[in-house]
Amino acid sequence: MYRLSGVQKHYTKGKKTVRALDGVDLEIPEGSRLVIQGPTGGGKSTLLQMLGGLDRPTSGTVELAGHDLGRISEARLTGVRAELIGFVFQSFNLIPTLSAQENVETALAPLGVGKAERARRAAAALESVGLGERSGHSPAELSGGQQQRVAIARALVKEPKVLLADEPTGNLDEETRDDIMLLLDDLQREHGLTFVMVTHDTALAAKAPRLATIRSGKVTVRESQRAS
Numbered sequence: 001m002y003r004l005s006g007v008q009k010h011y012t013k014g015k016k017t018v019r020a021l022d023g024v025d026l027e028i029p030e031g032s033r034l035v036i037q038g039p040t041g042g043g044k045s046t047l048l049q050m051l052g053g054l055d056r057p058t059s060g061t062v063e064l065a066g067h068d069l070g071r072i073s074e075a076r077l078t079g080v081r082a083e084l085i086g087f088v089f090q091s092f093n094l095i096p097t098l099s100a101q102e103n104v105e106t107a108l109a110p111l112g113v114g115k116a117e118r119a120r121r122a123a124a125a126l127e128s129v130g131l132g133e134r135s136g137h138s139p140a141e142l143s144g145g146q147q148q149r150v151a152i153a154r155a156l157v158k159e160p161k162v163l164l165a166d167e168p169t170g171n172l173d174e175e176t177r178d179d180i181m182l183l184l185d186d187l188q189r190e191h192g193l194t195f196v197m198v199t200h201d202t203a204l205a206a207k208a209p210r211l212a213t214i215r216s217g218k219v220t221v222r223e224s225q226r227a228s
């Protein structure tokens, strides 16, 4: 599904260049799970941005389902993001003035889905994350774990191929973290998603079937015998 070859991402400010990614070769098969960890400043977020088509590499290729994300036009990149990729963030990133239902529906608007169909699919997505009863609530009326469930419903309502998560449990207590991870595991299996998650949480990293460590812009991958 993903094939990264020789990916470099350099940030230049004045005379100084930071090599945030420094020659990354990585394959992420369709339907697989990859956890990314590493020290602060190691390049985790930069790598996720490349996978999400949120930024382009300085050199090298990032291929997703036959699209070279570094080279396709901005319009096609926006289309690929809207159709193929769901994002979940540490800070949930919900729109505070919208209800849970409306937040989920926003993911379908760019895909030209009609109003009634948007409402039906958003309600089903909220149901699938256990929040069918809370669709009219605004983010401020929901707990952190519930807000993350809404964000997950929003990411998955468009039926993407890929789910990218940046510290999805970073703002949650341990019990809620475990609930959210179980939910993500179930949804990943059910939808056959390619799931890539950045985490600082060593307990989650230890359980990962496939773990990429990124340090000074270079990636090493370890495969676990023990799938979780």
Ligand SMILES: Nc1ncnc2c1ncn2[C@@H]1O[C@H](COP(=O)(O)OP(=O)(O)OP(=O)(O)O)[C@@H](O)[C@H]1O
Pocket: 011, 012, 018, 019, 020, 038, 039, 040, 041, 042, 043, 044, 045, 046, 047
């Ligand atoms: N827009 C930018 N301009 C300049 N330098 C940047 C930019 N974004 C990231 N960097 C630098 O690139 C390197 C990698 O950053 P990145 O955010 O990918 O690390 P990270 O592993 O996600 O760190 P953290 O765990 O702290 O979130 C760092 O040295 C960072 O300062």
